[in-house]
Amino acid sequence: xxxxxxTLAALTARFGPLPTSEFRGQTRVVVARDQLLEAxxxxxxxxxxxxxxxxxxxxxxxxxxxxxxFGLVYLLASTDTNERLTIRVYLNEPQLTVxxxxxxxxxxxxxxxxxxxxxxxxFDGHPDLRRILMPEEFTAYPLRKDYPLQGRGERHNFxxxxxxxx
Amino acid sequence: xxxxxPENVVVTKLDELASWCRKNSLWPMPFATACCGIELMATGAxxxxxxxxxxxxxxxxxxxxxLMIVAGRVVMKMLPVLQRIWQQMHxxxxxxxxxxxxxxxxxFDTYAVVQGIDRFIPVDMYxxxxxxxxxxxxxxxxxxxxxxxxxxxxxxxxxxxxxxxQTKRALVELPMYGRIPxxxxxxxxxxxxxxxxxxxxx
Numbered sequence: 087x088x089x090x091x092x093t094l095a096a097l098t099a100r101f102g103p104l105p106t107s108e109f110r111g112q113t114r115v116v117v118a119r120d121q122l123l124e125a126x127x128x129x130x131x132x133x134x135x136x137x138x139x140x141x142x143x144x145x146x147x148x149x150x151x152x153x154x155x156f157g158l159v160y161l162l163a164s165t166d167t168n169e170r171l172t173i174r175v176y177l178n179e180p181q182l183t184v185x186x187x188x189x190x191x192x193x194x195x196x197x198x199x200x201x202x203x204x205x206x207x208x209f210d211g212h213p214d215l216r217r218i219l220m221p222e223e224f225t226a227y228p229l230r231k232d233y234p235l236q237g238r239g240e241r242h243n244f245x246x247x248x249x250x251x252x
Numbered sequence: 253x254x255x256x257x258p259e260n261v262v263v264t265k266l267d268e269l270a271s272w273c274r275k276n277s278l279w280p281m282p283f284a285t286a287c288c289g290i291e292l293m294a295t296g297a298x299x300x301x302x303x304x305x306x307x308x309x310x311x312x313x314x315x316x317x318x319l320m321i322v323a324g325r326v327v328m329k330m331l332p333v334l335q336r337i338w339q340q341m342h343x344x345x346x347x348x349x350x351x352x353x354x355x356x357x358x359x360f361d362t363y364a365v366v367q368g369i370d371r372f373i374p375v376d377m378y379x380x381x382x383x384x385x386x387x388x389x390x391x392x393x394x395x396x397x398x399x400x401x402x403x404x405x406x407x408x409x410x411x412x413x414x415x416x417x418q419t420k421r422a423l424v425e426l427p428m429y430g431r432i433p434x435x436x437x438x439x440x441x442x443x444x445x446x447x448x449x450x451x452x453x454x
Binding site: 219220221228233234235236237238240241242243244245246247248249250 | 328329331332335338339361362363364365366367371372373374411412416417
């Protein structure tokens with residue numbers, strides 16, 4: 087179901103015209119990085135998007151016709167109005183910091199940690215921004231496209247136990 | 253001087269007696285991390301009935317076990333756990349690598365999945381399959397029992413053999429991609445150094 091025109095109108099009234107696209111009934115709005123927190127506050131408080139479904143990210147390195155490196159994706163839903171909306175923020179190195187939305191949705195905690203773990207996006211204001219899936223001593227961001235699928239040898243980097251030692 | 257042996261007395265070697273006792277009461281430690289674990293449970297359950305071979309008592313404490321069955325893929329976050337559990341098990345102990353993932357990494361040739369547990373802990377028996385049938389696992393336990401009977405000693409001298417101390421060939425021949433970051437493992441030991449650095453060779 088496409089987003090309610092009133093929602094888009096409210097966003098446009100606050101931030102001016104935003105790049106908006108629709109694909110198979112899903113509306114996607116691109117927000118600038120420094121407007122993200124304000125837009126999210128508007129969506130949460132006034133437009134009643136009370137559910138943060140997911141926070142994820144896309145690495146557009148070597149992608150055809152891509153102008154930006156990372157596309158941060160927020161999937162929002164409203165249990166009130168059954169509305170769904172996708173908010174995107176484009177990020178480029180070296181500015182890979184965005185404000186955390188954990189103050190608006192508590193559920194953003196682990197979602198943002200996962201994006202940090204996999205892509206190295208820093209969420210400013212996150213109370214506990216640690217790796218969530220990879221081991222703590224891991225140094226790379228594995229879902230970036232410049233990281234090789236088979237890793238840089240981290241998976242072989244362990245002591246070898248023989249019968250004599252154990 | 254000949255010694256008269258009554259009919260109900262069997263003469264054997266102490267080593268063989270110990271091995272006979274050990275092989276018929278294996279206590280498996282189920283290290284089940286993936287779908288192979290389901291087959292492992294089926295093996296222990298009544299239909300396939302591992303109890304027929306004296307290995308039905310799965311213990312979840314490594315200190316009560318002598319047979320580790322690694323069933324499923326092991327990721328690099330889990331490998332220190334696997335090694336810790338292996339170290340906690342008492343001698344004599346054996347290890348079965350169950351399924352393609354535990355033996356080779358299987359289809360998961362990615363940055364996080366260990367490409368075969370035999371690179372980092374000793375393995376006595378490999379079970380192919382994805383996942384293996386319970387019959388295959390039972391066969392591997394029977395084979396392991398035969399191996400214990402064949403070469404077992406009461407002092408565990410068979411574990412001191414050079415062939416059991418060798419690093420697996422796969423680890424030596426494996427090309428390493430890129431540089432390994434300096435650092436230490438979770439328990440403070442220095443990380444192993446790369447065997448070969450493919451990038452520097454190119």
